[in-house]
Amino acid sequence: MITTIPSLSAVLAAAGDLPAQGGYFSLFKWIVMALMVIAWLAICQWVDKDCMRLHLRRFTWNGVIVGSGALGVLLWLVIPWFFIGLLAFAITAFGAGYTYVYLRNPLVSPNSRVLTGEHMARLFSRRSREPESVPESIHLLRPGAGTRGSDLEIPPLASEDPLYEGYVTGQEVLLTAIERRAERLTLLPAGQAIALQYTTDGVTSEPQQLERRVGELVIAYVKQSAGLDVADRRRPQEGMLKVQEPSRRLTITVKTSGSRAGESLVVLIENLAERLTLETLGMTERQQEALKEFRRSEGGVLITGAAAAAGSTTSFYHMLRAHDAFMTNIQTLEQQPEADLENITQHHYEANDSDESVSFARAMQSIVRRGPDVVGVSLCKDKETAQLIAQSALEHTKYYVQMAGKDTFTLLARWAALVGDLKLAMAPLRLIFAQTLVRKICPECREAYRPDPELLRKLNLPADRIERLYRPPSKPLVDEKGNPVVCPKCQGTGYCGRTGIYETLVIDDELRRLVVSNAPASEIKQYCRSQKMLYLQEEALRKVMAGETSINEVLRVFRESK
Ligand SMILES: [Zn+2]
Structure with missing residues (x-):
């Protein structure tokens, strides 16, 4: 809670010093004043919480509400006529509160608006029926913990519960995360506070500071709900939760770990918008066709890569899944599998301290020996493994190799250097994909405009052919009445979901010959461009022209990946 809110006793003590006028009225006046001040303090607290939930300027609003209330009290004390003083107090203190309500109401859904006719009606009808502790709550379940493996319902906490405060704030935080379509929320110790951040479509919000004690209670509440050991605040722990929504159940992964700075919490929320198929990943028809051809061919190596955290694993999995897992023997070798792939044998490679590269190659060797049809290798980093892959790919087995690199030429150079033998590296290589992710522009509230031809020319776009972006x-x-509203689809961010952008390099005989003969990079690039290869940024700008994303979003992504 915020510390700028004056304590009730201090204000009442000040009120007690009220100049007594007209003797026998003083007790009555005193009670009126106390009631008014209590009402004002309740407004202060509500505004503070409401600002936090709606991500409004909490400190500014607290200053406005507390300051105007204090001014009201001062006026009341100074004005010699009691009822005029009362009026002055009411206008300043409650006027500020009403201004806040007036400005915040358009920002929330009709059901969450306050002081409206419907709100009053709801308030009175609810009072008469059920006392509700948390007005908007989410319904949590623990998967598989109920009878016969069903999901266990987690009841709301009672107000006497020591974790009650963590429950109230935790519910608010989770609700906000879902409203914002966040895929991730983090609570990290930051000095005397706990920093709260949401990540939506790969973009992380500015940190909000929770009071440390409250933040720790939230972490404890989430841990208890997920069935983790609340008392153990050091060891890394992981658990699952589900959120019951009206029409679906969202799966949530909860991870906690402790350090000297304190305990931190990461919540990963299943993002339905991110559940992409190969067709909806954002590949162009030409790119999908190239992939299809690779699937049909015998053996071969495909390299897929991205700059850090740009969805490369999603594409890697989709490429593997595109094979018929019943008819094809598919295996993977991965350091950190990020998902379970049905009917695919996933080998989880755990790095240990003793000679990592040798043991990775050994794990690879035992997979090669089984003669699978398709192998996915994530993060191939050593020569021995790369050579094994290249040799085996010359025969029957097809390899999807995930590597780090933000464009196809970087990936090509890294692969060649890793294998260490240009001929062997190039012989089985067929395709290279480099990718990044951009946020899709919200179709509900996007705005058409006529772009500046100068900027288009700078971006190498056909200025004369583009009418609108x-x-x-x-x-x-x-x-329609002119009141400000927030777009319900994107919550006012202007973007909704993400799409992949791919740069594709098709390795043909001529390109193979150029690389093997150590041709200069400029000559290699020139040849690829003559084959209509587009750079990643050009592919991204095509999505701008198609109205799927904006120039600013593309510029942001490429600025960040530099
Ligand atoms: Zn929108």
């Missing part, structure tokens, strides 16, 4: 709304949205 799209961007997030440049002015706040309003409804």
Whole structure:
């Protein structure tokens, strides 16, 4: 809680010093004043919580509400006529509260608006029926912990529960994460506070500071709900939760670990929008065709890569899944499998301290010996493994190799250097994909505009052929009555979901010959460009032209990946 809110006793003590006027009225006045001040403090607390939940300027609003209330009290004390003083207090203190409500109501869904006719009606009808502790709550379940493997319902905590405060704030935080379509939320110790951050479509919000004690209670509440050991605050722990929504159950992964700075919590929320298929990953028809051809061919190596955390694993898995897992023997060798692949044998390679590269190659060798049809290798880093792959790919087995690198030429150079023998590296190589992710522009609130031809020319786009592009709304949205509203699809961010952008390098005989003969990079690039190869940024700008994303988003992604 915020410390700037004056304590009730201090304010009442100040009120007690009220100049007594008209003797026998003083007790009555005192009670009126106490009630008013209590109402004002309740408003202070509500605004503080509401700001936190809606991500409004919490400190500014606290200052406004607390400051105007204090001003009201001061006026009341100074004005010699009691009822005029009362009026002055009411106008300043409650006026500020009403201003806040007036400005926040359009930002929330109709059901969450306050002081409206419907809100009053709801308030009174609810009072008469059920006392509810948390007005908007989410319903948590622990998967498989109920009778006969069913999901166990986690009941709300009672107000006497020591974790009650963590429950209330934890519910707010989880609800906000779901409303924002966040795929991840983190609570990290930061000095005297706990920093709360949401990540939506790969973009992380500014940290919000939770009071340390409250943040720790939230972590404890989430751990207890997921069935983790609340008392153990050091050892890394992982658990699962589900959130019951009206029409679906969302799966949530909870991870905690401790350090000297304190305990941290990471919550990964299953993101339905991110469940992409190969067709919806964002590949162009030409790229899908190239992949199909690779699947049909015998043996061969395909390299897929990205700059850090740009969805490369998603594509890697989709490429493997595109094979018929019933008819084909598919195996993987992965350091950290990120998902379970049905009917695919996943070998989890755990790095140990003693000679990592030798043991990775040994694990690879035992897979090669089984003669699989398709093998996925994530993060191939050593020569021995790379050579094994290249040799085996010359025969029957097809390899999907995931490597780090932000464009196809970097990946090509890394692969060649890893194998250490240009001929062997190039012989089985067929395709290279480099990818990144951009946020898709929200189709509900996107705004068409006529782009500046100068900028288009700078970006190498055909300025004379582009009539309009799209961007997030440049002015706040309003409804038919002119009241400000927030786009329900994107919560006002202007973007909704992500799509992959791919740069593809098709390795043909001529390119193979150029690389093996050690041709200069400029000559290799020139040849690829003559084959209509597009660079990653050009592929991204094609999505801008198609209205799928914005120029600013593409510039942001490429600025960040530099
Ligand atoms: Zn929108």
